[in-house]
Amino acid sequence: MASTREMRLRIRSIKNLAQVTKALETVSASRVRRAVQANSATRPYAEKAWKVLIHLARQPGHNVLHPLLAPRTEVKKILVVMISSDRGLAGAYNMNILRFTQHLVKDLPAPVSYVAVGRKGRELLIRRRADVVADFSDLPSPPGFTEVAPIGSFVVGDFLARKYDQVYITYTNFINMIHQEPAVLKLLPLSVTYKDEKQPESISATHRTSSVFTYEPDQNEILSGIVPRFTALQIYQAILSSQASEHAARMVAMRNATDSANELIQSLQMEYNKLRQALITNEMLDIAGGANALASEERSV
């Protein structure tokens, strides 16, 4: 049986641990909020940009599709952007997105290369001998748009250079604090459909004007300007959603850790008290025994 001193030390170290996990939990909670806020702040731009895209795609005489919108007949190589976290301690968050991505990749018709966003995902992919062509890790939380924009230009550049014929992004969709779900989005070629289930009704329903637009400079150049921005924005939104999920997952993981630490402390404390009491009782018995012995000796003298 452990000595009381050892047990005291053990209880103290678990208490420290509980404090750390509790602090991490609180930090994660506020980070979730910030990421969610940042995500909803991108909505107006996304909606307006989508409106303009739909509009352009709907113009009469728009037969020749822009290279960023045109599906390619032959798909030889595919790029997948996978968003994970830089740090662990987030429960099954990173494994979930990895498993989801690998499952998705199995059904794709061509060999796949990866862009890793997040250190954990990069390590997991490399360990599985996946072809990681780029790595964007150590993003701040939440990131600014300018910090994410390079991912977009990388993806668009390689797509236009015909290194890849399709580009997907896998990320974790933040539903609520206890529910996050891996999801996939096709980034390129961008399919501008009039009615996209993913986009709310209000967006696709606007712009009924049939009047013909003037373009300055011309349609294609405007598309060249707006599609890469839209792609970058989609990546940005995916990252923000993933970060919200990551922090939520971490929060739950840390709460569980705190709870079990507290349980452990309780049972250890109980054991410690019992041990301590037993020791005291033993001492009392010794003293009482000694006193009795002395008393009986005195009487017999």
Add this chain to the structure above:
Amino acid sequence: MPIRCEIVSQDRIVFQDDVDMVILPGTAGEMGILPNHAPVLTLLKYGVIHVKNKGAEEFFTVAGGVAEVQPDQVTILADAAENVAEISIQRAEEARQRAEKLLKEGAGVSPDVYLQIQAALRRSHLRIEAVRRYRQGR
């Protein structure tokens, strides 16, 4: 009849209101937009957007973007936009000096970084210029 003007950047709504006139820095030159303008889609360059409303005038810097003009609406999708009244001249000046210094030293940096610094320099130039020209009472 006023025209609706909305300026949004990727991370926020910079401005939205009904106004009398908007002047945009299009790639093909400045464009004045009044209500009932013919529909236009245009790319924007680095420059200043003027928004006129009942004699008052507001100015916004814009670092490129796309603008969509409808008879009753102007939507500006800006890469970065700021109200000139909100710009801190001191910070902009510091940013410019930083960028200039980096460019001078920057013989060894990669082309990407060089372009980034150049863009930063252009942005801070634009800000400083905009504040000098358009801020009232200075």
